[in-house]
Amino acid sequence: MYVQKFEDLNKSDIGIAGGKGANLGELTQAGIPVPPGFVVTAETYEKFMEDSGINDKVLDILDQIDINDTKALQSAAEEIKSIIIETPIPEDMVMFIKEAYNQLCQRVGEDDTDVAIRSSATAEDLPEASFAGQQDTFLHVSGDEEVIEYIRKCWASLFEARAIFYREENNFEHSKVLIAVVVQKMAIADKAGVMFTVNPSTGEEIALIEGSWGLGEAVVSGDVTPDNYQVDKTNNEIINVTISDKKVMYTNDESGTSVKVNVPENLRMERVLSDDELIELTEMGKRVQAHYGEPMDTEWAFERDNLFLLQARPITTLDGDAPAADDDAGVEGEVLVRGLGASPGIATGNVKIVLDIDELDKIEEGDVMVTTMTTPDMVPAMRRASGIITDEGGVTCHASIISRELGIPCVVGTGDATKTLKENTGVTLDGKKGLVFEGIKKVEEEAPQATAVAAEAPILTVTEVKANVSMPEAAERAAATGADGVGLLRTEHLMLTAGIHPGKFIADGKEDELINTIAENVQIVADAFYPKPVWYRTLDAPTDEFITLEGGENEPEEHNPMLGWRGIRRELDQPEILKCEFKAIKKLHEQGYTNIGIMIPLSQSPSELIQAKALCSEVGLEPHKDVDFGMMVEIPAAALTIEDYLAIGVDFVSLGTNDLTQYTLAVDRNNEFVAKHYTEEHPAVMKLIERTIKKCAEAGVTCSICGQAGSVPHIVEKLVKFGITSVSSNADAVAEVRKTVARAEQKIILEAARKRLE
Numbered sequence: 001m002y003v004q005k006f007e008d009l010n011k012s013d014i015g016i017a018g019g020k021g022a023n024l025g026e027l028t029q030a031g032i033p034v035p036p037g038f039v040v041t042a043e044t045y046e047k048f049m050e051d052s053g054i055n056d057k058v059l060d061i062l063d064q065i066d067i068n069d070t071k072a073l074q075s076a077a078e079e080i081k082s083i084i085i086e087t088p089i090p091e092d093m094v095m096f097i098k099e100a101y102n103q104l105c106q107r108v109g110e111d112d113t114d115v116a117i118r119s120s121a122t123a124e125d126l127p128e129a130s131f132a133g134q135q136d137t138f139l140h141v142s143g144d145e146e147v148i149e150y151i152r153k154c155w156a157s158l159f160e161a162r163a164i165f166y167r168e169e170n171n172f173e174h175s176k177v178l179i180a181v182v183v184q185k186m187a188i189a190d191k192a193g194v195m196f197t198v199n200p201s202t203g204e205e206i207a208l209i210e211g212s213w214g215l216g217e218a219v220v221s222g223d224v225t226p227d228n229y230q231v232d233k234t235n236n237e238i239i240n241v242t243i244s245d246k247k248v249m250y251t252n253d254e255s256g257t258s259v260k261v262n263v264p265e266n267l268r269m270e271r272v273l274s275d276d277e278l279i280e281l282t283e284m285g286k287r288v289q290a291h292y293g294e295p296m297d298t299e300w301a302f303e304r305d306n307l308f309l310l311q312a313r314p315i316t317t318l319d320g321d322a323p324a325a326d327d328d329a330g331v332e333g334e335v336l337v338r339g340l341g342a343s344p345g346i347a348t349g350n351v352k353i354v355l356d357i358d359e360l361d362k363i364e365e366g367d368v369m370v371t372t373m374t375t376p377d378m379v380p381a382m383r384r385a386s387g388i389i390t391d392e393g394g395v396t397c398h399a400s401i402i403s404r405e406l407g408i409p410c411v412v413g414t415g416d417a418t419k420t421l422k423e424n425t426g427v428t429l430d431g432k433k434g435l436v437f438e439g440i441k442k443v444e445e446e447a448p449q450a451t452a453v454a455a456e457a458p459i460l461t462v463t464e465v466k467a468n469v470s471m472p473e474a475a476e477r478a479a480a481t482g483a484d485g486v487g488l489l490r491t492e493h494l495m496l497t498a499g500i501h502p503g504k505f506i507a508d509g510k511e512d513e514l515i516n517t518i519a520e521n522v523q524i525v526a527d528a529f530y531p532k533p534v535w536y537r538t539l540d541a542p543t544d545e546f547i548t549l550e551g552g553e554n555e556p557e558e559h560n561p562m563l564g565w566r567g568i569r570r571e572l573d574q575p576e577i578l579k580c581e582f583k584a585i586k587k588l589h590e591q592g593y594t595n596i597g598i599m600i601p602l603s604q605s606p607s608e609l610i611q612a613k614a615l616c617s618e619v620g621l622e623p624h625k626d627v628d629f630g631m632m633v634e635i636p637a638a639a640l641t642i643e644d645y646l647a648i649g650v651d652f653v654s655l656g657t658n659d660l661t662q663y664t665l666a667v668d669r670n671n672e673f674v675a676k677h678y679t680e681e682h683p684a685v686m687k688l689i690e691r692t693i694k695k696c697a698e699a700g701v702t703c704s705i706c707g708q709a710g711s712v713p714h715i716v717e718k719l720v721k722f723g724i725t726s727v728s729s730n731a732d733a734v735a736e737v738r739k740t741v742a743r744a745e746q747k748i749i750l751e752a753a754r755k756r757l758e
């Protein structure tokens with residue numbers, strides 16, 4: 001059978017319809033509302049590949065590639081994908097598919113109705129990575145010709161480079177991995193999200209629901225922080241509602257294409273789901289769970305008043321354990337409060353209620369911290385706590401994330417722990433089941449172990465969060481934020497405070513003085529952060545800023561200094577200054593400050609870097625060997641040719657988005673008349689940023705950002721998704737950015753976990 005309607009499929013049809021298709025069939029058969037559709041079966045794909053004769057061609061190409069040669073792999077993937085996309089589908093197949101689509105149009109009473117087209121993995125036990133690429137969902141496809149075209153694109157996605165790589169690495173036979181394609185009426189959601197039919201970390205009978213405005217893509221992709229709700233399934237009581245600031249949504253533009261837009265101001269903090277809708281969803285969750293006989297992870301959408309499920313798959317729980325609803329971990333007694341188990345483990349201690357940040361000092365080693373919701377500035381006190389309990393929050397809130405990283409048992413979303421629990425009374429908390437018991441219970445080793453880990457473990461995000469420093473006197477404060485280093489040490493300020501133009505030091509034969517001035521100032525910063533890395537940026541001196549310094553009277557008067565004699569182009573014209581800077585860094589390295597790296601600003605071509613490296617070697621400091629040597633990407637030319645820089649060797653790259661934005665948009669960043677046109681979020685700037693990050697990731701080179709965009713949480717969230725490895729913010733934004741980064745990372749992990757469950 002080339003195509004199968006959802007009505008004719010059930011969950012055992014994975015081999016025919018893939019996991020997604022089989023589950024949609026099962027839901028349809030169970031009478032759960034699912035937008036109607038059909039599946040182009042795995043057999044159709046197999047037959048297409050065989051009958052059109054391209055199977056052998058594809059296998060031949062695959063036979064010949066060395067998967068570790070990234071370029072060759074990439075071009076083989078492109079070649080295979082274009083073969084598939086360009087090969088006509090046999091007439092009889094086309095006929096069946098078009099027929100199924102036209103029947104769907106008739107059924108919904110719409111010509112050329114909009115459908116979503118998604119790939120559906122046929123081998124359940126194969127990891128996601130072995131299967132299709134990322135672009136395997138196409139929304140708003142309309143008309144039978146377009147349906148055919150996108151089915152071929154779905155098939156082609158089986159040969160994304162990373163999927164080929166994965167299969168080769170793990171010895172999966174390419175020809176054994178088949179793909180089915182789901183074609184489903186688009187649900188034009190007004191609101192959508194996900195629902196776990198039980199708490200995935202404890203197995204408790206609580207529906208965990210996340211929802212936001214517009215199509216579900218916003219929640220699933222992690223583009224938005226959704227509202228979070230919890231409903232007790234035993235009595236339909238709504239036990240927690242957390243409303244988030246929902247900044248973006250996916251919606252349809254006039255042509256019916258889905259576009260990401262800002263959520264209207266009045267809806268951002270508006271609650272998405274009413275009590276009635278939550279109960280309707282919970283009831284549907286119960287039906288789905290009862291039908292499958294196990295807890296489920298679902299995607300839902302409301303189109304006006306109509307609720308649909310778009311996806312359902314069993315939860316095997318996020319940590320891979322089966323939910324243990326009746327495992328009481330040995331603790332018994334009176335339960336004082338209940339919430340969500342956010343970080344597993346048993347902890348005991350005296351309750352300390354913190355309602356204000358000033359009260360953190362009362363948390364002593366081994367106390368149980370009870371608070372409304374934790375914030376980043378509570379982290380040092382959280383470290384001292386043996387357990388953490390909050391009124392608010394869900395399994396991905398700050399308290400949950402941090403306590404998991406610290407290994408401290410934690411219960412969140414209790415509603416009223418700060419009111420119910422009594423100061424200085426002993427409690428025992430079960431961070432897996434989300435229960436808090438009266439009294440200090442005897443428990444096995446677990447709690448002391450967790451505390452020991454807590455005392456030592458640093459707060460970690462995998463993406464480094466660093467600080468920008470311009471003034472040495474601000475270094476201590478910046479270091480106190482816990483930043484992972486200095487991602488930009490602006491040198492200009494050191495010179496401005498010295499009050500003498502660096503060119504004058506040279507002209508007066510006082511090179512040693514210049515070297516010492518630089519070294520002394522940089523040392524203050526390197527000390528404050530030692531042994532964390534400090535990237536010293538060589539002088540980027542616009543002529544108009546240096547004109548007022550002693551000796552600056554010789555600065556040329558330029559028509560537009562922003563486009564003028566600054567950055568590495570100027571330093572290569574005045575190599576004596578650059579050499580003094582390198583000598584200062586060398587001196588510090590010799591004193592043991594090997595944490596200092598060198599960063600070159602405003603480069604437009606790799607030859608500048610080659611020359612700068614040669615000057616560095618000339619003073620006896622060998623780039624890459626003695627010192628990390630990196631560059632900023634501030635000119636579109638550098639972003640567009642970053643691979644050429646990577647080829648000559650750089651230890652790290654940092655995006656200078658302040659300049660990158662002005663040079664991309666032709667908007668002088670110092671000119672107030674055009675200030676309203678200045679935005680880092682212009683798609684052209686974002687494309688250059690994304691390109692740079694991805695090319696660096698491919699080459700395994702650290703990519704950071706040190707422009708102002710790195711202090712803007714919602715931009716940082718995107719950068720983490722692009723794969724940035726470090727973010728350098730203004731010192732006062734470090735805490736907030738770290739929070740954003742942690743959340744963005746958690747979302748990626750959660751998303752990957754959900755995908756694995758597919």
Ligand code: PEP
Binds near residue numbers: 490655656657658659
């Ligand atoms: C930048 O251009 O983004 C940057 C960090 O450098 P500056 O602001 O010092 O030009």
Ligand code: MG
Binds near residue numbers: 634656658
């Ligand atoms: Mg700059």
